[in-house]
Amino acid sequence: MKTLIQNGYVLDPESKREGKFDVLIEDNKIIKVAEQITDHADKVLDASGCYVMPGFIDLHVHLRDPGLEYKETLETGGKAAARGGVTTICAMPNTKPVVDNGEKVADVHSRAKTDSPVHVIQIGAITIGQQGQELADIEGMAKAGCHAISEDGKSVMNASLYRKAMKLAKDNGISIFAHCEDITMVEGGVMHADEKAQALGLKGITNAVEDVIVARDILLAKETGVRLHLCHCSTEDSVKLVEAAKKEGLPVTAEVCPHHFAMTTDDITEDHGNWKMNPPLRGKEDVEAMIYGLKNDIIDIIATDHAPHSEEEKNKSMAQAVFGIVGIETSATLTYTELVDKGILTPMQMAEKMSYNPAKVLGLTDKGSVSEGMIADIVIFDPNKEYAIDVNSFFSKGKNTPFHGYKVTGKVVGTICNGNIVFEA
Ligand code: DOR
Numbered sequence: 001m002k003t004l005i006q007n008g009y010v011l012d013p014e015s016k017r018e019g020k021f022d023v024l025i026e027d028n029k030i031i032k033v034a035e036q037i038t039d040h041a042d043k044v045l046d047a048s049g050c051y052v053m054p055g056f057i058d059l060h061v062h063l064r065d066p067g068l069e070y071k072e073t074l075e076t077g078g079k080a081a082a083r084g085g086v087t088t089i090c091a092m093p094n095t096k097p098v099v100d101n102g103e104k105v106a107d108v109h110s111r112a113k114t115d116s117p118v119h120v121i122q123i124g125a126i127t128i129g130q131q132g133q134e135l136a137d138i139e140g141m142a143k144a145g146c147h148a149i150s151e152d153g154k155s156v157m158n159a160s161l162y163r164k165a166m167k168l169a170k171d172n173g174i175s176i177f178a179h180c181e182d183i184t185m186v187e188g189g190v191m192h193a194d195e196k197a198q199a200l201g202l203k204g205i206t207n208a209v210e211d212v213i214v215a216r217d218i219l220l221a222k223e224t225g226v227r228l229h230l231c232h233c234s235t236e237d238s239v240k241l242v243e244a245a246k247k248e249g250l251p252v253t254a255e256v257c258p259h260h261f262a263m264t265t266d267d268i269t270e271d272h273g274n275w276k277m278n279p280p281l282r283g284k285e286d287v288e289a290m291i292y293g294l295k296n297d298i299i300d301i302i303a304t305d306h307a308p309h310s311e312e313e314k315n316k317s318m319a320q321a322v323f324g325i326v327g328i329e330t331s332a333t334l335t336y337t338e339l340v341d342k343g344i345l346t347p348m349q350m351a352e353k354m355s356y357n358p359a360k361v362l363g364l365t366d367k368g369s370v371s372e373g374m375i376a377d378i379v380i381f382d383p384n385k386e387y388a389i390d391v392n393s394f395f396s397k398g399k400n401t402p403f404h405g406y407k408v409t410g411k412v413v414g415t416i417c418n419g420n421i422v423f424e425a
């Protein structure tokens, strides 16, 4: 089976090649990238006026499967990913039960093969049940194909236990994905600690709640030598700390979520659960730091922290609602609208931060590039489509986002995963 993508503008972050090229796919591989391909193909896709990028790799997704399928499943999350141009998702382990051993990882991987149209990589927990007491089966999970372990949803507060986990992760060739939040400092906060929180009469989460753990984790990565990936960075000081870590040559990468570069607390229109996520929307200086970090490659990766919840869990005040917003169907368009269209990132940097750099973090050598021999994971992105985000169109079960009605530019119009067309607008 051969598929030909014609007339698109190819962005390949690996070779830094960009320009008008055709791309030929046979079965699940890219077999040719050339100015004009005239080979016979079973299916021809016209990508005129569109970017042809390597399929996005989202390092931070909550699929809620097993156990919380009323929020999302491998199937609905996978379909939502395909619509967002995401061809590989890393699923966080805070499911029910928590994914904390090799068998549970193998179970998700085998079900994902039939249920999800895109690749799923399960991330393992750091401690059993994410209880912070005893280390999870790190070796077993690494053997089952976990590329990273994470306690996402919380931090491992016991630094000694965490350091043991880091050593084991390093010995098993996997990374730590860190959720940075000093739980003892949250004190019931539900949004960023600023005047807006005061005006709404809500308890605040200060920047230091994040920063002290970012600093601790960098120091522990330095001592253990583990590859550390910092999830959902949201503060000015976390950018400064990552910049310093990189200057020192430490194996540290950082991600930002679209909501943390697209919005500040000024955008919060009402005390509603759709504005509640962890870490919270921050202030203007923080958002400026995120943009500085992205532009200067201090922040390597854009990931979503796609966190679907039910209407019942979110349609209430911030004090009552659970933390988290969906993002997998809107990340590409928000990145294009807020960063590329405004001239902050080049289209090539978008491909780097959404695909190539995440592939590197995961150690995937056959993804993140539109070039011969790579797995045929490709997104076709039309930068000229303008529309308003509509939660009613989402494939995800979660409709919980503050971006409903938000005007955007740029749309995923086609997604190919493993050589199969998994989404066509
Ligand atoms: O907002 C969040 N939601 N942050 C997290 O760390 C966890 C996530 C969830 O699982 O809903």
Ligand code: ZN
Binding pocket: 152, 153, 154, 179, 180, 231, 232, 278, 279
């Ligand atoms: Zn988190």
Ligand code: ZN
Binding pocket: 060, 062, 092, 152, 153, 305, 307
């Ligand atoms: Zn998360």
